[in-house]
Amino acid sequence: MIAVRREPAAALLAVLVAAGLTFGLLYPLVSVLREAIVGESGFDPAPLVRILTNPVPQAIVVNTVALGVLSGSLATLLGFAFALTVARAAGGPFRTAFHYAALLPLIAPPFAIALSTVFLFGRQGLVTHGLLGLETDPYGLSGLLFVQVITFFPVAYLIFDALVDQLDPALEEAALNLGASRSRVLRTIVLPLLRPGFAAAFLIIFVESLADLANPLLIGGDFNVLASSAYLAVIGEFDTRKAVAYSLVLMAPSLIAYFVQRLWVGNSSVVTVGGKPSTGKAQQLDPAFRVALLSLAIAMAVLVAMLYLAVIAGAFTKLLGLDNTVTLDNFRFVLFGIGGRAMTDTTFLSAIAAPVAAVVGLAIAYLVVRTRVPGRIAFDYLAMLGAAAPGIVLGLGILLAFNHRPVLLSGTAAIFVIAFVVRTAPVSLRSSVTALLQIDPSLEQASANLGASTATTIRRITFPLVRRAVLSGLIFSFTRNMTTLSTVALLVTPNWRIMTSQILNEIDAQRLGSGAAYSTILIVIVLTAIVALNRLFGRAAVEVAT
Amino acid sequence: MTTMLVVAGLSKRFPNGAVAVDRLDLEVQEGELIALLGPSGCGKTTTLRCIAGFEDPSAGTITLAGRRIDLLPANRRNATMVFQGYALFPHLSVFENVGYGLRVRRVSGAMLTERVHGALALVGLAGLGDRRPQQLSGGQQQRVALARALVLEPKLLLFDEPLSNLDAKLREQMRLEIRTLQQRVGITSVYVTHDRVEAMTLADRIAVMEGGRVAQLGTPRQIYDEPATRFVAGFIGKANFVPATVTRRAGADLVLDMLGQVRHASSVVGDHPVGAPVTAMIRPEAIELVPAGPDTVPATVVTASFLGGEASYELSCAGQLMHATAAMARGAGLQTAGAAVGLRIGDGAVRVLAD
Numbered sequence: 001m002i003a004v005r006r007e008p009a010a011a012l013l014a015v016l017v018a019a020g021l022t023f024g025l026l027y028p029l030v031s032v033l034r035e036a037i038v039g040e041s042g043f044d045p046a047p048l049v050r051i052l053t054n055p056v057p058q059a060i061v062v063n064t065v066a067l068g069v070l071s072g073s074l075a076t077l078l079g080f081a082f083a084l085t086v087a088r089a090a091g092g093p094f095r096t097a098f099h100y101a102a103l104l105p106l107i108a109p110p111f112a113i114a115l116s117t118v119f120l121f122g123r124q125g126l127v128t129h130g131l132l133g134l135e136t137d138p139y140g141l142s143g144l145l146f147v148q149v150i151t152f153f154p155v156a157y158l159i160f161d162a163l164v165d166q167l168d169p170a171l172e173e174a175a176l177n178l179g180a181s182r183s184r185v186l187r188t189i190v191l192p193l194l195r196p197g198f199a200a201a202f203l204i205i206f207v208e209s210l211a212d213l214a215n216p217l218l219i220g221g222d223f224n225v226l227a228s229s230a231y232l233a234v235i236g237e238f239d240t241r242k243a244v245a246y247s248l249v250l251m252a253p254s255l256i257a258y259f260v261q262r263l264w265v266g267n268s269s270v271v272t273v274g275g276k277p278s279t280g281k282a283q284q285l286d287p288a289f290r291v292a293l294l295s296l297a298i299a300m301a302v303l304v305a306m307l308y309l310a311v312i313a314g315a316f317t318k319l320l321g322l323d324n325t326v327t328l329d330n331f332r333f334v335l336f337g338i339g340g341r342a343m344t345d346t347t348f349l350s351a352i353a354a355p356v357a358a359v360v361g362l363a364i365a366y367l368v369v370r371t372r373v374p375g376r377i378a379f380d381y382l383a384m385l386g387a388a389a390p391g392i393v394l395g396l397g398i399l400l401a402f403n404h405r406p407v408l409l410s411g412t413a414a415i416f417v418i419a420f421v422v423r424t425a426p427v428s429l430r431s432s433v434t435a436l437l438q439i440d441p442s443l444e445q446a447s448a449n450l451g452a453s454t455a456t457t458i459r460r461i462t463f464p465l466v467r468r469a470v471l472s473g474l475i476f477s478f479t480r481n482m483t484t485l486s487t488v489a490l491l492v493t494p495n496w497r498i499m500t501s502q503i504l505n506e507i508d509a510q511r512l513g514s515g516a517a518y519s520t521i522l523i524v525i526v527l528t529a530i531v532a533l534n535r536l537f538g539r540a541a542v543e544v545a546t
Numbered sequence: 547m548t549t550m551l552v553v554a555g556l557s558k559r560f561p562n563g564a565v566a567v568d569r570l571d572l573e574v575q576e577g578e579l580i581a582l583l584g585p586s587g588c589g590k591t592t593t594l595r596c597i598a599g600f601e602d603p604s605a606g607t608i609t610l611a612g613r614r615i616d617l618l619p620a621n622r623r624n625a626t627m628v629f630q631g632y633a634l635f636p637h638l639s640v641f642e643n644v645g646y647g648l649r650v651r652r653v654s655g656a657m658l659t660e661r662v663h664g665a666l667a668l669v670g671l672a673g674l675g676d677r678r679p680q681q682l683s684g685g686q687q688q689r690v691a692l693a694r695a696l697v698l699e700p701k702l703l704l705f706d707e708p709l710s711n712l713d714a715k716l717r718e719q720m721r722l723e724i725r726t727l728q729q730r731v732g733i734t735s736v737y738v739t740h741d742r743v744e745a746m747t748l749a750d751r752i753a754v755m756e757g758g759r760v761a762q763l764g765t766p767r768q769i770y771d772e773p774a775t776r777f778v779a780g781f782i783g784k785a786n787f788v789p790a791t792v793t794r795r796a797g798a799d800l801v802l803d804m805l806g807q808v809r810h811a812s813s814v815v816g817d818h819p820v821g822a823p824v825t826a827m828i829r830p831e832a833i834e835l836v837p838a839g840p841d842t843v844p845a846t847v848v849t850a851s852f853l854g855g856e857a858s859y860e861l862s863c864a865g866q867l868m869h870a871t872a873a874m875a876r877g878a879g880l881q882t883a884g885a886a887v888g889l890r891i892g893d894g895a896v897r898v899l900a901d
Contacts, residue, residue, distance in 0.1 A: 170629045170631055171633050171635055173598070173627075175635075176619075176620040177599075177620060177627045178650060178694070179647050179698070180621055180646070181619075182619075182621075189635060
């Protein structure tokens, strides 16, 4: 009550946040649980037990975890190698080129890389079949692993890129000065200091791999994982109970990995100990090792570029690999058919949800960092569930929660906006928390001391200082909304068309060219939005300054 | 005494064209501690980093114990460094930090334990080996850094402004500790600092640096009493620079017309013909405030500050502002602003500079 009296605005905000989280996140997740253990005659977990004791789902669980572990390990190693190359092995334009090559897969719609893998390395692949005359089959674990590693290594790259930058060069100099060779410095100083990065990258990618729906559907072949099985149970067999059972099993490792990452790894970083920036310079690597790293990075960059070009090439040809006739038919089909609707619908919904997610994330961050409202830490963890839960589970929950009274939303735009906001607000929350923690409280105290109200202080001092974080939250949210499949796959109705879902339909119908055209358009929309948002916010910065 | 370190013609030009070190020569004797003293940007840290092997010199050679080391990689130089921010490995314990270099040299087992404990005891940290660096105070971290460098018994110890992160009181204490330790171990050292008191406390000899070169090399007393240039005189302590004219030469000595008086200067840098304008340097403590009289320079007190053991005066004298300090015995009187006084400047206190 003291808090309410002292900070009435914060208390009101807290009530709003609590209501929103309960409605949009807790209620759907509880709905999944309810569906699992409540039958027509009350509590009845028997069907759940029956499904889970069947040997088929057990094999699926093993597949899912194995894929997650392999994907997490390989993508983490690759991301590390890339970050080390950018930081220590490459110079000048090479460094920039590698950096962007590593970031490209982040904005790819979920099918793009799988699609171009089929174009390049599939049964009729341009490279494997056309160039090398091989009979290869990308469908299955190896193809899936390949696609996931390419898709997820940028996540690891970004983590290591930030960590390597924070390493105090004096530590490496000290080790050299004490007689250690360059490879020994790497082994005994650099690697141990980056250990939290390895753990974080592995766990995050593990969660992403588990949640991945698009790639297993497209390139998994007979290799079934939990996410795709849950999706197919709803779409193919109309068996929500089965989907719910898979979802619950999928939730467990995802949540454990996610919260281990947040609670344990997040707090164990030793990298940012040094206070004052050091004057030293980063030490060069062992020459032979440097050449090896550069070769790997060049090969990877070329591969990523090829995969992207293949999507575009695939969009402009009849069927890349089989019939390479140049054509605009794919775009005609996509833009003037259902695709045009999907384009505007998806962009509209994403654009509505992105600022909401950014503001919700910022609001919760403000509660957590700057107020004394009781339960604020609980808000933080609750909100993070939206990112920790696999998309398919969240989608299933939202479907179950809002397809009946009291809140009947199926088929409306609101259901998509809720899904998007719940899914992407956590990222905005994290970047806002970091940004707020970096602002010295004395700035806000000075503002209050000069007579500004809390609202004025937030508007004139706090918000301008966290603007970059809000912008990155906005961009992330919009990009994710545009490119997600797993969250919305179960929510699509003829009322609102979603591009990723349309791509899935095209691929199901063996119209790979159309799928590539969709993907190309999606990439163009996302890139345009990123550039536009940067411009918009950049100009705002200038206006504030003058 | 043998020469341990020889730096000859050392130059360091950075890719942006900036010349940090410019044909620098320096010789350090065995067991000696030399301080490289100068303002920021004078090249002292770059010189140290060239010796350690973190920067590649553009020209020149570095010889340690008779062996060229400037072409060796940084990890083969046997010149250990105490870093400015200590650079303690945060993921290793204090023991592991100190033992790091020994492990690299394949020392292990009881030998390693004994030497690490010995080094920790030497710096007064016995029993803290299991701690993490972050759990120690700034002064303790400083000692770990010192132990880590000393335990290898290097040919040369390098210090890169090691005390700049400590508060004034601790700095004073560590200064004396480092000096005592360095003398006990007898290790040849190069110590970079911009703090003149630190340099004077610690060093056998001081190399005052300016513009990438050694402006003057000498004992603290030589540097203070007989500075070679105006820059050195001003950097090592407070100094009054008074314009004067040479009226007569008496052997190596000069007779000056200074502040309207005749002064005999025997401490002279450079060759100055009769009639030439010169700069006379006088330390503030060499100026005595007395009642105005025939053999004194008339002056007016502008400000008078009581600083405890001494008094500090700003004086207006022949249109020039002069600075004087006087030891203050308990209860001694302080001149007041506006008072007319006489300045007594002994002949031995005047040094004629080249510039």
